[in-house]
Amino acid sequence: MSDLTRSVGIVQAQTAVFDTPLHLSSAAVLPTYQLCFETYGTLNAARSNAILICHALSGHHHVAGRYAADDKAAGWWDNMVGPGKPIDTNRFFVVGVNNLGGCHGSTGPSSINPATGQPWGSTFPVVTVPDWVRSQARLADRLGIARWAAIIGGSLGGMQALQWSIDYPERVAHALVIASAPKLSAQNIAFNDVARQAILTDPDFHGGDFYAQDAIPRRGLRLARMLGHITYLSDDGMGEKFGRMLKSGDYQFGFEVEFEIESYLRYQGDKFSDYFDANTYLLMTKALDYFDPAKDLNDDIVAALKKATARFMVASFTSDWRFSPERSREIVKALVAADKEVVYGEIESVHGHDAFLMLDEPYVNLMRAYLNRVAEEVTA
Amino acid sequence: MSATNTLRADLQLIADWVAPSSRVLDLGCGDGALLSWLNRHKAVRGYGVDFDVNNVVRCVEAGVNAIQGNLETGLAEFEDQRFDHVVLSQTIQAMHNTEQILVEMLRVGREAIVTFPNFGYWENRWQILQGHMPVSETIPYEWYNTPNIHWCMLGDFEALCAKNGIRVLERVVMNEEKRIHFLPNLRGSLAFYRVARQPG
Secondary structure, three states: OOHHHOOEEEEOEEEEOOOOOEOOOOEEOOOOOOEEEEEEEOOOOOOOEEEEEEOOOOOOOOOOEEOOOOOOOOOOOOOEOOOOOOOOOOEEEEEEOOOOOOOOOOOOOOOEEEEOOOOOOOHHHOOHHHHHHHHHHHHHHHHOOEOEEEEEOOOHHHHHHHHOOOOOOOHOOEEEEEEOOOOOOHHHHHHHHHHHHHHOOOOOOOHHHHHHHOOOOOOHHHHHHHHHHHOOHHHHHHHHOOOOOOOOOOOOOOOOOHHHHHHHHHHHHHHHHHHHOOOHHHHHHHHHHOOOOHHHHHHHHHHHHHOOEEEEEEEEEEOOOOOOHHHHHHHHHHHHOOOOOOOEEEEEEHHHHHHHHHHOOOOOOOOHHHHHHHHHHHOO | OOOOOOHHHHHHHHHHHOOOOEEEEEEEOOOOOOOOOOOOOHOOEEEEEEEHHHHHHHHHHHOOOEEEEEEEHHOOOOOOHHHHHHHHEEEEOOOOOOHHHHHHHHHHHEEEEEEOOOOOHHHHHHHHOOOOOOOOOOOOOOOOOOOOOOOHHHHHHHHHHHHHEEEEEEEEEOOOOEEOOOOHHHOOOEEEEEEOOOOO
């Protein structure tokens, strides 16, 4: 899988510290904050070839490459970002960023609040997609990027790309919105709340201030991730991979792990609870729930998108039931009604919502073709 | 590839009907050749629609905005009277919901341009007389693998238009890149219609 010749190679995270207060949607103010980010490729002299990659729910800035030669896993979108890959680092300067509220180096609930000397914990303010976009715009200023050649994201990342195109129209040439939605459905919010309840009711959660208690709400995180994981895969994809396979060959008539799918989900849940912060999970799912760019415009998403000047690529995946193609078509419909340029691809895939991280051939071809278009404009 | 300056003759005829700077929706747009040409030569704005993701990719390569979609389920993505021209080129004979698409085209567009192989062409009739389903340049399939299910001749299409309150603005019949004026339904292999909703 790892084609090192086409990898961005060994990478290093950077940190940008901001001491201008950031006013958040909730009316709270972050007096200072830092964003953790990575860059790949070279910013050209005209500073016109920069691409921002926005991360999804449990994501971060480590998009491509490895931290050390013996690193087992590469960045989360390494198959899409690198030399000669669709998001070609020979042509583009690619920036990955960890969002505010995150737990991978950007200021978040596990960071120390300078005012108290304690972790923010339960006092960390709720952040929204527009808040993230504003914080990312400051990072762009810092990097000297007046206008992104493209902003790309899947799922929650796609929402950020959409919000960018509305809030900073002059700063976005292309927005690629993949496996996303114009806002969550009730079912989506319901899933998120079950995940949050798993965390909130874990006795080790301590109202969000577990850091000082030497505790981690592992059980809650694990359940949240198991639930999430089920919704990110499709029934067919799961059936193909696991079916009803048993670990020991026959029924044990108990409640220990018997089916391979149980083993897989528990493994994923455990792994997640080792590296992800419970408060961050709560914040990120809330940001998903709150996302609604048309809320202050009488639910008129067309009016919201009218402001955009970017050109759009929207993509969805047939087996994605968490963010189904119908949801992407809502975005397309609104973009057409708002008289925007848009390309839409509905990719045949068994990989469910996670397909945006996979390499289904038509998807890669579409990304490559679209980004070639972007690259031609950059060099022109 | 599609960025050549010459268009296939049948697409050129359609292009001639499209007003400069207008909004065009090209249904079943294939590789986007028509829209690509219209973008460059007539500053037209618009979208292609195609069922096949590979065609969407080819459109993107040709610089055309394409939206993947199934025409059989209608044109729900598009609001009423959004376009000046809606094009359906050599596709209507392969559709299940033939009547619905015609009506939908004139819901989302001011004018529709429809082209189809004329089943009344004498060579087709001749092959039927000989006891076979026609196979020709404009109908390049055998009966068992054809995607074409709704054959019609000029009069049939015009009757369907009349039934739906649609007016024929212009009709051209061609045969191997030549316009046919005399006995078009017999001598023409390809029919081109420019239609609009009857006023009132």
